[in-house]
Amino acid sequence: MASKEVPEVPQREMRSFLMARDPSIDRRFRPRPNKKMRLFDHIQESEEESFSEYSDTESEHKYRSSEATDGASCATSVADSSSVETGPQVFLRLRPVKDASKAYIVSEDSNVLITSCKVDSTSNNVNRMEKHFGFTSIFDSNVGQRDIYDTCVGPKIMEEECVTIMTYGTSGSGKTYTLLGDDVRAGIIPRALENIFTIYKDTIFRSPKLKLINGCIVFLQDDASLKELQIRKKLLDLCPDISAHHQRLKQVIDGDHTFETKTSTDVSVLVWVSFVEIYNELVYDLLAIPSKQDKLGEVPRKNLKIVGNKGQVFIKGLTSVFVTSSVEALQLLRLGQQRSTYASTSVNANSSRSHCVFTVDILKYNRSGITTQSSYKFCDLAGSERVNNTGTSGLRLKEAKNINTSLMVLGRCLDAASTVQKKKNADIIPYRDSKLTMLLQAALLGKEKLAMIVTVTPLDKYYEENLNVLNFASIAKNIIFKEAVIKQHRVSYCGFMEFSKMSNFEGGDYIKELENDNVLLRCEIEQLKYDHVLQMQLLEEKLRRELTSTYQEIIQNNKKQHEDECEKKLLIAQREADFMLSSQKRRYEEQIEDLKDEIEELKNPTSDTDSSDDANDSKSPIEIIDDDE
Numbered sequence: 001m002a003s004k005e006v007p008e009v010p011q012r013e014m015r016s017f018l019m020a021r022d023p024s025i026d027r028r029f030r031p032r033p034n035k036k037m038r039l040f041d042h043i044q045e046s047e048e049e050s051f052s053e054y055s056d057t058e059s060e061h062k063y064r065s066s067e068a069t070d071g072a073s074c075a076t077s078v079a080d081s082s083s084v085e086t087g088p089q090v091f092l093r094l095r096p097v098k099d100a101s102k103a104y105i106v107s108e109d110s111n112v113l114i115t116s117c118k119v120d121s122t123s124n125n126v127n128r129m130e131k132h133f134g135f136t137s138i139f140d141s142n143v144g145q146r147d148i149y150d151t152c153v154g155p156k157i158m159e160e161e162c163v164t165i166m167t168y169g170t171s172g173s174g175k176t177y178t179l180l181g182d183d184v185r186a187g188i189i190p191r192a193l194e195n196i197f198t199i200y201k202d203t204i205f206r207s208p209k210l211k212l213i214n215g216c217i218v219f220l221q222d223d224a225s226l227k228e229l230q231i232r233k234k235l236l237d238l239c240p241d242i243s244a245h246h247q248r249l250k251q252v253i254d255g256d257h258t259f260e261t262k263t264s265t266d267v268s269v270l271v272w273v274s275f276v277e278i279y280n281e282l283v284y285d286l287l288a289i290p291s292k293q294d295k296l297g298e299v300p301r302k303n304l305k306i307v308g309n310k311g312q313v314f315i316k317g318l319t320s321v322f323v324t325s326s327v328e329a330l331q332l333l334r335l336g337q338q339r340s341t342y343a344s345t346s347v348n349a350n351s352s353r354s355h356c357v358f359t360v361d362i363l364k365y366n367r368s369g370i371t372t373q374s375s376y377k378f379c380d381l382a383g384s385e386r387v388n389n390t391g392t393s394g395l396r397l398k399e400a401k402n403i404n405t406s407l408m409v410l411g412r413c414l415d416a417a418s419t420v421q422k423k424k425n426a427d428i429i430p431y432r433d434s435k436l437t438m439l440l441q442a443a444l445l446g447k448e449k450l451a452m453i454v455t456v457t458p459l460d461k462y463y464e465e466n467l468n469v470l471n472f473a474s475i476a477k478n479i480i481f482k483e484a485v486i487k488q489h490r491v492s493y494c495g496f497m498e499f500s501k502m503s504n505f506e507g508g509d510y511i512k513e514l515e516n517d518n519v520l521l522r523c524e525i526e527q528l529k530y531d532h533v534l535q536m537q538l539l540e541e542k543l544r545r546e547l548t549s550t551y552q553e554i555i556q557n558n559k560k561q562h563e564d565e566c567e568k569k570l571l572i573a574q575r576e577a578d579f580m581l582s583s584q585k586r587r588y589e590e591q592i593e594d595l596k597d598e599i600e601e602l603k604n605p606t607s608d609t610d611s612s613d614d615a616n617d618s619k620s621p622i623e624i625i626d627d628d629e
């Protein structure tokens with residue numbers, strides 16, 4: 001098995017321990033100062049630094065902790081830590097390209113990549129600087145998806161381990177291709193799903209009775225499990241129909257592998273999948289159910305919180321979907337993929353702008369009462385890219401900066417992990433510095449297995465970028481975890497045992513049928529409720545419109561009436577004013593006439609005495625009263 005081989009790194013003749021930080025040299029072969037050496041003693045180089053062999057094997061499980069949940073006792077199964085040293089497996093995949101650069105040479109045993117670049121060239125003399133990078137295995141451009149799967153993932157699925165499988169590399173180097181593949185050349189995830197569902201074909205449990213909730217395995221009561229079936233139905237209804245595509249992939253996978261089915265009457269297996277993306281340092285659920293009001297398939301983009309404690313990590317509120325076949329899991333993968341953030345960049349027309357993690361949780365219930373959990377995290381990292389060279393700007397620039405920052409933190413974590421075993425202090429690993437490292441902390445702390453597939457485009461123009469990627473890979477390759485690896489989480493259940501027995505008796509199929517009917521009816525009720533609410537809303541709207549138009553009419557009439565009245569009042573007031581004005585005018589005219597007469601009389605006082613006397617008499621204010629009369 002390629003994974004179990006110890007890489008043979010070419011030994012250098014004279015090495016100084018001052019080169020100990022050179023990441024291209026495998027940690028196990030790095031020169032170290034002699035511990036007994038005293039100051040000014042001549043430097044002795046310790047070539048025989050003894051390291052335990054890199055090993056993938058795990059000894060028998062032992063229980064480490066136990067914790068009660070819902071009447072169940074939880075425990076974690078770990079590998080025997082006393083003698084086992086493990087570290088990430090780091091694979092290199094070279095993308096097929098035209099005119100591949102001569103600067104990359106794979107050693108004969110496919111474990112070491114030798115890179116060389118010109119550092120000085122004169123007419124007679126060409127100096128090349130060589131660097132050696134050791135890997136668990138190197139796949140050149142001729143190696144296909146089948147061999148990659150068989151070497152990197154297949155054995156882990158067979159051993160039922162908790163493992164994080166991530167692809168890392170520059171943009172466009174084939175990370176997504178390695179994990180997902182294309183229509184014909186299935187990638188790691190479709191193969192793993194097919195493998196899982198073939199292994200557990202006879203033992204798949206069809207009712208979601210056990211679920212991982214906030215990192216703990218919980219037994220679901222009837223109502224809760226029916227709700228889970230409803231969620232599943234809703235999401236699968238949103239998924240694109242991929243039956244033809246799945247058939248094609250299955251044919252290819254069946255042709256490539258012969259997965260075996262484990263037959264056991266004592267085991268029931270429940271499979272759950274979840275899909276999450278980290279975009280601009282925000283965590284989004286790619287399998288979130290859109291509310292009815294949202295457009296079909298539109299994802300509610302709610303930022304979720306990662307909760308973790310020393311390796312135990314979960315995302316609060318993340319949708320985990322119960323699946324019973326590979327096609328269902330693949331459908332959900334496609335749905336999530338459609339919702340994840342892609343964009344065209346100068347390097348890749350369909351570039352992932354976020355880190356995506358597709359998780360498959362397998363809960364395996366044994367009739368002895370023990371339930372074990374193994375999780376597979378498939379992590380498609382966004383591509384590292386050189387912002388200056390690709391001329392990125394605007395949103396793409398912000399994305400690129402966030403991607404590079406989180407990848408840098410990942411590098412720092414791996415670097416810290418490579419020195420942590422000396423200090424025995426996990427706290428120095430800065431996994432809290434980015435969402436990605438928080439999510440992958442179990443693997444970074446060495447509590448779960450980590451397999452990294454580094455992808456490289458072997459072209460001259462990417463030489464420097466590739467060197468960064470290879471240095472990063474070297475750091476990961478040289479990590480040695482002395483802590484025990486958690487192989488499986490275990491829970492003991494009595495309730496589920498009874499339930500499981502019940503569902504296996506003769507009427508089990510009838511119960512399944514009833515359960516399906518129940519889910520359909522619940523969905524129908526929900527639909528009816530929704531339709532009813534919708535109808536009520538429409539009715540209310542109609543009523544509101546009618547009321548509005550009636551009141552508007554009344555208001556219009558009132559307004560008109562009021563205007564008419566006002567007009568009338570105005571007319572009357574105008575007439576009264578005219579009348580008063582004309583009578584006033586008349587009075588003033590009379591007075592003017594009188595005054596004119598008076599003036600006339602005063603001007604001609606003698607013209608008519610009698611008349612004037614008479615006039616005087618009549619005008620005299622004093623009336624002479626004759627007393628004799």
Ligand SMILES: Nc1ncnc2c1ncn2[C@@H]1O[C@H](COP(=O)(O)OP(=O)(O)OP(=O)(O)O)[C@@H](O)[C@H]1O
Nearest residue numbers: 095096171172173174175176177348351352382383
């Ligand atoms: N080994 C390979 N064999 C054939 N085609 C490949 C291989 N690797 C990559 N490709 C092709 O190269 C293109 C880019 O690959 P892919 O999208 O997987 O890159 P990526 O590393 O995920 O990029 P990004 O980080 O920008 O998302 C795709 O069209 C893919 O089919």
